[in-house]
Amino acid sequence: MKIDTIGHVRHLINDRPERRNALGAETMRQLLAALEAAERDAEVKAVVLSGAPPAFCAGSDLKELGALSIDGMCEHELETARIARRIGSLSKPVIAAVEGFALGGGFILAISCDLVVSAADARWHLPEVANGWLPPWGLQALLTRVSPAQARRLVWGDVPIDGRRAEALGLVDVLADDGRALGEALALAERLAALPAQAVASTKRFFAPFTSLDGERLDVLAARYFADDCRGSAAQTTLRKFMVKQ
Known part of the structure; x- marks a missing residue:
């Protein structure tokens, strides 16, 4: 994870281009640490999350998951979920800047942010x-x-x-020209950082119940279905490619 500070904006870059910025356990630990550091730093007023070129994120690191049991995979994914949910409880706005692609867990991580800027x-x-x-x-x-x-259609x-x-559906808040998502996200973050910090934080707190609802319960439920699915023939064919242990 690369970290840069531009004025009152903290820029976090998932820097694993050799793995297409996949979400491994260490990546998520680094992301959580960077988010918590931004939350504690009174000089930081907004956060931008992006991926090292050429893309935002390819999703879960299947090579890493393939070394785990199904129960281990569920534990890994629930920890990833917990970290993603933490974004919503921070007092500072977090903006995703999506270029290239956002796949699987990368898709979900992006929309877990408060605002999403995407290249067309x-x-x-x-x-x-x-x-x-x-x-x-x-x-x-x-x-x-x-x-x-x-x-449901998107999940299929x-x-x-x-x-x-994605913008037409409401997944994306700001549509940028190709190659301009990061620039637009940083500009948006600067505008939010210029607002009174207490009022920005109060806005997040007020809307949090409506945006998070029972996210933790639903993550546990989804993980349970995920575990059942992983024992099926289609999933087993996929998982064998990554040497999952049963």
């Missing part, structure tokens, strides 16, 4: 069902932004969508 040509996709399982966390964040019917993931379609 960015590829958004939830490929988990095609792999044989339900996305194991973050579906409350999806339901916060789109209707249950739209969420029969076709990827681009940034334009």
Whole structure:
């Protein structure tokens, strides 16, 4: 995780380009530490989360998950979920800047942020069902932004969508020209950072019950379905590629 500070904006960069910025356990630990440090720093008024070029995030690190038992995978995904939910309880706005693609857990991590800026040509996709399982966390964040019917179609993931379609659905708050998502996100963060910090924090606190609802319970439920799915034949075919231990 690379960390930069621009005025009152803290910029966090998931810097694993060799793994397409996949979400491994260490990456998530670093993200949580960086978020907590930003929360404690009175000089930081807003946070931007991006991925090292050329993309935002490819989702869970399947090579890492493939070394775990199914129970171990569930524990890993529940910890990832807990860290993603922490974004909503911070007092400072967190903005995702999406370029290239946001896949699987990367898709969900982006929409777990308070605001999402996406390049028009960015590829958004939830490929988990095609792999044989339900996305194991973050579906409350999806339901916060789109209707249950739209969420179900997105989770089935029969076709990827681009940034334009993501904005039309409500997944994306600001649509940027190709290659301009980070610049737009930083500019948005600077505008939010210029607002009275106490009022910004009060706004997050007021809306938190409506955006988080029972996210923790739903993550536990999704993880349970995920575990059941992972014992099925389609998931087993996928998992064998990554040498999952039973």
